[in-house]
Amino acid sequence: MGKRLVAYFSASRGRVTEKLAKELASASGADIFEIKPKEPYTEADINWVNPLSRCNREKFGNKDVPVEGKVENMSEYDFIMLGFPIWYGCAPNVVNTFLKDYDLAGKKIAVFATSGGSGIGKTADKLRPYVSDTTEIVEAVRMSGSESPEELKKWADECENK
Ligand SMILES: Cc1cc2nc3c(=O)[nH]c(=O)nc-3n(C[C@H](O)[C@H](O)[C@H](O)COP(=O)(O)O)c2cc1C
Numbered sequence: 254m255g256k257r258l259v260a261y262f263s264a265s266r267g268r269v270t271e272k273l274a275k276e277l278a279s280a281s282g283a284d285i286f287e288i289k290p291k292e293p294y295t296e297a298d299i300n301w302v303n304p305l306s307r308c309n310r311e312k313f314g315n316k317d318v319p320v321e322g323k324v325e326n327m328s329e330y331d332f333i334m335l336g337f338p339i340w341y342g343c344a345p346n347v348v349n350t351f352l353k354d355y356d357l358a359g360k361k362i363a364v365f366a367t368s369g370g371s372g373i374g375k376t377a378d379k380l381r382p383y384v385s386d387t388t389e390i391v392e393a394v395r396m397s398g399s400e401s402p403e404e405l406k407k408w409a410d411e412c413e414n415k
Pocket of ligand 1: 265266267270271300301308339340341343367368371372394
């Protein structure tokens, strides 16, 4: 087993993805990195009901969302578990920006997402433009957040071996 990284973004007050990401990292023996936008999201920023809110402007303007900090030792990780809440049936723009910031050639990525109900759909396919041609997206699932540590470890092991 090589070095593993869980990289996640989480935005809502419930921190659903963060909770899951921490459990996954601890169950699977991975390091963890929080993908945080340089400019943190307020409650108003993620109110998608308001057409002028920041999340809508970013989404529909296809905007980059700069990330705070860096994974300095990214070259050490061969396997990355990438977690985020599904926004508009996709990964949030800040996750795309995160992927673009690194050379991920030859690495394996497994995606875990949370959502209010949407399935994983084409979420993983939509990440392809932001990674290298030789980055393998080996798996993408929507998780409920109630997975046991045993289930999370099994998922990580299976994905890494794909
Ligand atoms: C801007 C925005 C867009 C969202 N779009 C979707 C969606 O398309 N489908 C869905 O099921 N949930 C959607 N949600 C709900 C989140 O995916 C869900 O609440 C998630 O578990 C929140 O995770 P977090 O606490 O880690 O931020 C959206 C939430 C926000 C803020």
